[in-house]
Amino acid sequence: MAFAAGQRVLRASPVPLILLAMACFTALGTTGAKADFRVCNATQNLVGVGIGYRAQAGWVTEGWWHIEGSTCKTLIEGALSSRFYYLYAEDAERGGRWDGPITMCVAEKEFKIAGVNDCLARGYQRAGFQEYDTGEQASWMVQLTDEPAPDAEQSVNGPSVDGPSVDGQTTPMEPTAQ
DSSP states (O other): OOOOTTOOOOOOOHHHHHHHHHHHHHHHHHHTOOOEEEEEEOSSSOEEEEEEEEETTEEEEEEEEEEOTTEEEEEEESSOOOSEEEEEEEETTTOOEEOOSEEEEEOSSSEEEEOSSOTTTTTOEEEEEEEEEOTTOSOEEEEEOSSOOTTHHHHHHSOOOOOOEETTEEOOOOOOOO
């Protein structure tokens, strides 16, 4: 932290700081602060959401979470175990969608699908998921809005995980160290 010339620095006694730290720690313990992957729907419409991620056994897609307008839902509870997560969402009332270039499998009804290849041959549909690089954070939140965020172009056109092309579609792979 930089200070301007003539600016005073106040030093606090360590005892009140220790008491304040203990109070914050206790408050966090009682409120149940937890890590998770949450999606918030900032629109006024019902939205259906699917998520994709790399599990120990391979790629998995899950859905549909129904998120009412102006509410949030936790899709993955607990500390995140992957760096990259993939999200696809549809506006149930107006038919719009939040998607991306990474193809994964979805189903019409509630689903949990292992693998991202041969979706159609296995009786599933394909959808384009948007990649989210959580930077290995323990928790992450995505907000769905009616209007694109000012930096949306950067997140769509920024670094991505390129995988093999299947039927002209890009599928996810683990990132390689550079």
